Structures are given as structure tokens and as C-alpha cells.
Amino acid sequence: MSTHAEQHYFVPQPSKWPLVGAFALFFLGLGAALTVNDVPAGKGCLAVGFAILLYMLFGWFGEVIRESEGGKYxxxxxxxxxxxxxxxxxxxxxxxxxxxxxxxxxxxxxxxxxxxxxxxxxxxxxxxxxxxxxxxxxxxxxxxxxxxxxxxxxxxxxxxxxxxxxxxxxxxxxxxxxxxxxxxxxxxxxxxxxxxxxxxxxxxxxxxxxxxxxxxxxxxxxxxxxxxxxxxxxxxxxxxxxxxxxxxxxxxxxxxxxxxxxxxxxxxxxxxxxxxxxxxxxxx
CATH class of the missing domain: 1.20.120.80 (Cytochrome c oxidase, subunit III, four-helix bundle)
Structure with missing residues (x-):
């Protein structure tokens, strides 16, 4: 008999990570534009963008790993x-x-x-x-x-x-x-x-x-x-x-x-x- 996991395609709960990624890309784009124009705040925006991006990568991939190891896929x-x-x-x-x-x-x-x-x-x-x-x-x-x-x-x-x-x-x-x-x-x-x-x-x-x-x-x-x-x-x-x-x-x-x-x-x-x-x- 088929198990419950085999019968149903796993659909995750609504996630915050795409929104977090959007903020990361915003700060990265803004920081890059300001940096190439020698605006002092550019490097700070880039640092914030990279920090948010790393937070998103660790968080999002961590969730996927936990779901995979939990047998949900x-x-x-x-x-x-x-x-x-x-x-x-x-x-x-x-x-x-x-x-x-x-x-x-x-x-x-x-x-x-x-x-x-x-x-x-x-x-x-x-x-x-x-x-x-x-x-x-x-x-x-x-x-x-x-x-x-x-x-x-x-x-x-x-x-x-x-x-x-x-x-x-x-x-x-x-x-x-x-x-x-x-x-x-x-x-x-x-x-x-x-x-x-x-x-x-x-x-x-x-x-x-x-x-x-x-x-x-x-x-x-x-x-x-x-x-x-x-x-x-x-x-x-x-x-x-x-x-x-x-x-x-x-x-x-x-x-x-x-x-x-x-x-x-x-x-x-x-x-x-x-x-x-x-x-x-x-x-x-």
C-alpha cells in the first residue's frame, strides 16, 4: 500500500525567504550604484546586502535540508x-x-x-x-x-x-x-x-x-x-x-x-x- 508521503506532493508553508532575498538584492543593487558613483554610503549598502543575502542562504537552504532529512520529499x-x-x-x-x-x-x-x-x-x-x-x-x-x-x-x-x-x-x-x-x-x-x-x-x-x-x-x-x-x-x-x-x-x-x-x-x-x-x- 502506498504511504502518505508517496500519495501527496509536498507543498511547503508560505515562506519569508523570497521577501528577504528581495531586500538583499535591493541593497546590493543600491550599494553597487552608489559605489560606482563614489557615494560614501555605497559600501555600507553593499555590506548590508551581503549580510542579508547570507542570512537568506543559510536560512532557506537550512529549511530545505531539514525537510529533506525529515522525509517530506x-x-x-x-x-x-x-x-x-x-x-x-x-x-x-x-x-x-x-x-x-x-x-x-x-x-x-x-x-x-x-x-x-x-x-x-x-x-x-x-x-x-x-x-x-x-x-x-x-x-x-x-x-x-x-x-x-x-x-x-x-x-x-x-x-x-x-x-x-x-x-x-x-x-x-x-x-x-x-x-x-x-x-x-x-x-x-x-x-x-x-x-x-x-x-x-x-x-x-x-x-x-x-x-x-x-x-x-x-x-x-x-x-x-x-x-x-x-x-x-x-x-x-x-x-x-x-x-x-x-x-x-x-x-x-x-x-x-x-x-x-x-x-x-x-x-x-x-x-x-x-x-x-x-x-x-x-x-x-
């Missing part, structure tokens, strides 16, 4: 979560597709067009090479970032992290808690290592290679793609850490662990984006 809810995470990752794919599209357009259309005979009267000294570089008089030219060095090491780190999170998943499916926790600890450590090396790479690029966000279309696309990817690695590492601490507390079962799967999906997505980024931004 049946297979229908699980399916809803899977569709939601799938569409979220699809939106992230489109987000990066826009930036890769900008890089493709610049390299395949804009730069060759500026170097064509039709443009020689306007830009007589321009050479249609990539990375495009025309340094004004008195300004030191930048050096492009090579692929074989820190970027290659970071590629190996992310590929390894994809293997460790999969190993952790195998441990969860076999109910081997020590393998689950160890795999997650290794994955979090690799994520932190990736971010640390990226910070070092940025410092090296800016101070020793004169490569900044304003270094033409190359600098813009380089920092936009690698920077947003780094932000996603940061978010993924935080989510993995949360899942790791939950695993230490005994959460997740071999047949009920979508929160783990959602984070693993996201981490594999981050890995794939980096591989494409490594080839088209660093290598080619």
Missing part, C-alpha cells in the same frame, strides 16, 4: 529538483556561450575586418593577428598568456577533481561513508588549489605581463571568461564543502541524495567549460 519532488537543476545548468551553458560567442566573433570577423584593405585608411598600422595588440605611444605592450604552465596545471587539477567527486559518488552508492567523505575532501582541496593558482596567475599577468582587463579585446575576453569561470569554481567549491560537512553528519543515503548529485552535475559542468576555455583562450 517523495519521488515527485526529487524529479522537480532534477528538472530545476537541469534548467539552471542549461542557463549557465547559455551564459558562457555568449562570452565564447563574443570571442569567436572578435577573432573570426572583427579582427580580420580591421586588417582588411577596406580599413587600411583608418587603421594603417593594424595587423590582423591574434591576440590583437595596438599599444598607444608610451604604453608598454602586453604579453599574451601561454597555455603551458599554470593553465595546464589547473587543467590537470580540475580533471582530477572530476575523478575524485565521481569516486566519492561511488562510495555513497555503496554506502561507504569514509570513501564519500575522503573523496569530497580531496575535491574541495583541489578546488581551492585551482583558485589559489588562478589568483597567482592574475597577479603575474597584471604586474609582470601588463595584461589587464583594458588590454584590448584580448584582455577583455581573457578576464571575462576566466574570471566568470573562477566565480563558478568558487561557488562549486562552497557547495562541495557544504555537501562534505553534511556527509560528515550522516546525511544522504544510497537511494536518496540528489543534493550530492546536483553539486556533482555542476562541478562536471565547470570542468567541461574549463576544457573549452583552455583550448580557445589559452591554447589556440
Amino acid at each position: 517523495n519521488n515527485q519532488v526529487d524529479l522537480s529538483f532534477r528538472w530545476s537543476m537541469g534548467w539552471f545548468i542549461f542557463s549557465e551553458v547559455m551564459f558562457f556561450a555568449a562570452f565564447f560567442g563574443a570571442l569567436y566573433y572578435a577573432r573570426v570577423f572583427s579582427v580580420p575586418d580591421l586588417g582588411s584593405l577596406d580599413q587600411k585608411l583608418l587603421w594603417p598600422d593594424f595587423t590582423a593577428d591574434w591576440p590583437a595588440q595596438v599599444a598607444p605611444a608610451g604604453v608598454e605592450a602586453y604579453r599574451p598568456m601561454g597555455a603551458w604552465g599554470l593553465p595546464a596545471i589547473n587543467t590537470l587539477i580540475l580533471l582530477t577533481s572530476g575523478a575524485t567527486v565521481t569516486w566519492a559518488h561511488w562510495g555513497l552508492l555503496k554506502n561507504k561513508r569514509s570513501q564519500l567523505v575522503m573523496g569530497l575532501m580531496m575535491t574541495v582541496a583541489l578546488g581551492i588549489s585551482f583558485l589559489s593558482l588562478q589568483v597567482y596567475e592574475y597577479a603575474h599577468a597584471m604586474h609582470e605581463m601588463n595584461l589587464t582587463l583594458s588590454s584590448g579585446i584580448y584582455g577583455t575576453t581573457f578576464y571575462m571568461l576566466t574570471g566568470f569561470h573562477g566565480a563558478h569554481v568558487t561557488l562549486g567549491t562552497i557547495m562541495l564543502a557544504v555537501v562534505m560537512f553534511r556527509s560528515m553528519k550522516g546525511h544522504f543515503k544510497p537511494d536518496h541524495h540528489f543534493a550530492f548529485e546536483a553539486v556533482a552535475w555542476y562541478w562536471h559542468f565547470v570542468d567541461v567549460v574549463w576544457l573549452i576555455l583552455f583550448v580557445f583562450v589559452y591554447w589556440l
Whole structure:
């Protein structure tokens, strides 16, 4: 006979958290606008916005975790979560597709067009090479970032992290808690290592290679793609850490662990984006 939980789709009580999130976004938007216009109150508004946002994240996700561990979610809810995470990752794919599209357009259309005979009267000294570089008089030219060095090491780190999170998943499916926790600890450590090396790479690029966000279309696309990817690695590492601490507390079962799967999906997505980024931004 079907249980009560299997017969009824769980509908939570009216929640305050969307309203709290709206206040967080209001203060963040207001603070950002005031800060870029050098208004002293801007940083204070940003701090308030981030504080409210953190309060909302801890409170809202805490409620979801308690509901899940309390057995309130049946297979229908699980399916809803899977569709939601799938569409979220699809939106992230489109987000990066826009930036890769900008890089493709610049390299395949804009730069060759500026170097064509039709443009020689306007830009007589321009050479249609990539990375495009025309340094004004008195300004030191930048050096492009090579692929074989820190970027290659970071590629190996992310590929390894994809293997460790999969190993952790195998441990969860076999109910081997020590393998689950160890795999997650290794994955979090690799994520932190990736971010640390990226910070070092940025410092090296800016101070020793004169490569900044304003270094033409190359600098813009380089920092936009690698920077947003780094932000996603940061978010993924935080989510993995949360899942790791939950695993230490005994959460997740071999047949009920979508929160783990959602984070693993996201981490594999981050890995794939980096591989494409490594080839088209660093290598080619």
C-alpha cells in the first residue's frame, strides 16, 4: 500500500525567504550604484546586502535540508529538483556561450575586418593577428598568456577533481561513508588549489605581463571568461564543502541524495567549460 508521503506532493508553508532575498538584492543593487558613483554610503549598502543575502542562504537552504532529512520529499519532488537543476545548468551553458560567442566573433570577423584593405585608411598600422595588440605611444605592450604552465596545471587539477567527486559518488552508492567523505575532501582541496593558482596567475599577468582587463579585446575576453569561470569554481567549491560537512553528519543515503548529485552535475559542468576555455583562450 502506498504511504502518505508517496500519495501527496509536498507543498511547503508560505515562506519569508523570497521577501528577504528581495531586500538583499535591493541593497546590493543600491550599494553597487552608489559605489560606482563614489557615494560614501555605497559600501555600507553593499555590506548590508551581503549580510542579508547570507542570512537568506543559510536560512532557506537550512529549511530545505531539514525537510529533506525529515522525509517530506517523495519521488515527485526529487524529479522537480532534477528538472530545476537541469534548467539552471542549461542557463549557465547559455551564459558562457555568449562570452565564447563574443570571442569567436572578435577573432573570426572583427579582427580580420580591421586588417582588411577596406580599413587600411583608418587603421594603417593594424595587423590582423591574434591576440590583437595596438599599444598607444608610451604604453608598454602586453604579453599574451601561454597555455603551458599554470593553465595546464589547473587543467590537470580540475580533471582530477572530476575523478575524485565521481569516486566519492561511488562510495555513497555503496554506502561507504569514509570513501564519500575522503573523496569530497580531496575535491574541495583541489578546488581551492585551482583558485589559489588562478589568483597567482592574475597577479603575474597584471604586474609582470601588463595584461589587464583594458588590454584590448584580448584582455577583455581573457578576464571575462576566466574570471566568470573562477566565480563558478568558487561557488562549486562552497557547495562541495557544504555537501562534505553534511556527509560528515550522516546525511544522504544510497537511494536518496540528489543534493550530492546536483553539486556533482555542476562541478562536471565547470570542468567541461574549463576544457573549452583552455583550448580557445589559452591554447589556440
